Amino acid sequence: MTVEEVLSSNLYTQQIKKLYRVGEILGLQDDQLEALATPERVIQVKIQVPSSNGKIKTFTGWRSQHNSALGPYKGGVRYHPNVTQDEVIALSMIMTWKNSLLQLPYGGGKAGIRVDPKSLSRTELEILSRNFIDALHKYIGSDLDIPAPDVNTDSQIMAWFLDEYIKVSGKVDLGAFTGKPVELGGISVREYSTGLGVAHITKLAAEKFLDGIEGKRVIIQGFGNLGSFTAKFLSEMGAKIVGVSDSKGGVIDYNGLDFNKLMEVKKTTGSVINYPEGKKVTNDELLISECDILIPGALENVINKFNAPKVKAKLIVEGANGPLTADADEIMKQRGIPVVPDILANSGGVVGSYVEWANNKMGEIIEEEEAKKLILNRMEKAFSEMYSKYNKLGDQDLRTSAMVVAVERVVNAMKARGLI
Numbered sequence: 338m339t340v341e342e343v344l345s346s347n348l349y350t351q352q353i354k355k356l357y358r359v360g361e362i363l364g365l366q367d368d369q370l371e372a373l374a375t376p377e378r379v380i381q382v383k384i385q386v387p388s389s390n391g392k393i394k395t396f397t398g399w400r401s402q403h404n405s406a407l408g409p410y411k412g413g414v415r416y417h418p419n420v421t422q423d424e425v426i427a428l429s430m431i432m433t434w435k436n437s438l439l440q441l442p443y444g445g446g447k448a449g450i451r452v453d454p455k456s457l458s459r460t461e462l463e464i465l466s467r468n469f470i471d472a473l474h475k476y477i478g479s480d481l482d483i484p485a486p487d488v489n490t491d492s493q494i495m496a497w498f499l500d501e502y503i504k505v506s507g508k509v510d511l512g513a514f515t516g517k518p519v520e521l522g523g524i525s526v527r528e529y530s531t532g533l534g535v536a537h538i539t540k541l542a543a544e545k546f547l548d549g550i551e552g553k554r555v556i557i558q559g560f561g562n563l564g565s566f567t568a569k570f571l572s573e574m575g576a577k578i579v580g581v582s583d584s585k586g587g588v589i590d591y592n593g594l595d596f597n598k599l600m601e602v603k604k605t606t607g608s609v610i611n612y613p614e615g616k617k618v619t620n621d622e623l624l625i626s627e628c629d630i631l632i633p634g635a636l637e638n639v640i641n642k643f644n645a646p647k648v649k650a651k652l653i654v655e656g657a658n659g660p661l662t663a664d665a666d667e668i669m670k671q672r673g674i675p676v677v678p679d680i681l682a683n684s685g686g687v688v689g690s691y692v693e694w695a696n697n698k699m700g701e702i703i704e705e706e707e708a709k710k711l712i713l714n715r716m717e718k719a720f721s722e723m724y725s726k727y728n729k730l731g732d733q734d735l736r737t738s739a740m741v742v743a744v745e746r747v748v749n750a751m752k753a754r755g756l757i
């Protein structure tokens with residue numbers, strides 16, 4: 338890897354570049370930008386897990402609490418072998434803008450543990466999760482910092498987090514975590530709200546930039562929580578899913594991939610590459626394959642200055658957080674390919690979390706249909722705000738437009754509090 342490649346693969350560097358672009362439009366000074374870019378607190382913890390062979394496995398985890406101007410920190414917890422402190426900080430900064438854009442009463446936070454969860458037994462995974470909360474509990478709470486699921490974490494892990502939190506803190510604070518099982522104050526919608534939101538925003542964007550969603554050929558990278566539910570809801574809306582992938586590779590079939598068959602293949606064989614029809618492709622090939630809509634829905638920086646000129650999609654919707662680098666943004670802008678930014682496209686997850694948290698705070702239980710309506714209405718409003726700003730700014734892309742709205746709100750709150 339060249340130095341340039343290393344730099345362009347640092348998500349924090351990418352996010353800072355994106356923030357500085359917005360700073361120019363909002364007329365922010367360097368000291369203000371520095372205050373916005375710097376996390377308020379980053380907690381690093383050592384997590385030890387005794388394994389069955391008598392050895393102790395040691396892992397490092399982080400929680401980055403980026404900005405609390407608008408409320409308690411909010412954001413997911415990621416388990417992945419490539420997690421770094423910079424990545425977690427960048428993801429927490431993305432959460433600050435996302436929560437602001439959606440007008441949620443939250444600041445931004447994110448956590449990560451550098452671990453390959455697939456290499457752990459279920460018992461080891463539970464101990465890892467509980468020990469993480471033992472180390473972090475002082476910094477967590479429904480009015481302080483509210484973690485949720487992200488890559489390789491789910492409702493079971495949130496249940497272990499909550500149980501451990503109650504034990505060590507002595508507080509039965511159900512709203513301290515979201516994405517919980519329904520039995521523990523979770524809401525069923527949260528399981529699929531991220532994918533539902535991505536599909537809904539894709540439909541709105543297709544109506545603005547293509548001629549609707551019906552029959553559009555869609556490629557989705559990642560077939561986990563976000564990717565699989567996005568595929569499900571887009572199929573139901575009449576789009577044609579022609580390509581999907583996971584960590585092992587992808588499959589493309591221009592006759593259309595059947596969602597139920599994909600789920601069955603993923604469940605029984607562990608990977609979508611075993612889908613019986615179509616052509617096997619690598620993830621790199623998938624991203625530059627022919628389609629109308631591309632949804633990178635796995636990891637960050639996958640579309641960068643090296644492959645951005647080769648992308649064939651007419652519309653890109655960022656399912657994952659940070660899948661396009663700042664250079665890729667520029668290239669897409671020059672090529673006239675709209676990119677719906679992560680902070681709007683995947684916000685169904687955190688809006689679902691907000692509904693869950695608000696229910697926990699009020700001791701209420703919301704009906705599924707009402708929760709869905711709340712989430713989609715909130716996202717539609719943010720889409721409209723982004724789109725009006727986009728029209729008003731004239732020569733800026735969708736990300737910059739959305740970020741201008743989001744950053745301005747945070748700046749105003751910080752100014753009101755005397756922080757900048």
Ligand SMILES: NC(=O)C1=CN([C@@H]2O[C@H](COP(=O)(O)OP(=O)(O)OC[C@H]3O[C@@H](n4cnc5c(N)ncnc54)[C@H](OP(=O)(O)O)[C@@H]3O)[C@@H](O)[C@H]2O)C=CC1
Nearest residue numbers: 487488489531559560561562563583584635657658683686
């Ligand atoms: N879950 C949520 O509520 C939210 C998630 N997001 C973002 O969405 C993205 C995906 O998260 P989520 O679906 O929850 O995570 P999951 O862990 O459920 O799924 C991740 C998917 O990405 C695949 N993957 C991992 N590495 C690679 C790779 N190198 N190339 C291609 N695919 C890969 C995984 O493959 P395999 O199945 O083989 O492991 C899996 O299919 C992340 O950026 C996350 O931050 C954003 C908002 C909310």
Ligand SMILES: O=C(O)CCC(=O)C(=O)O
Nearest residue numbers: 412413485487686687690
């Ligand atoms: O549900 C949440 O609180 C946050 C989800 C998340 O991590 C994200 O939106 O990236």
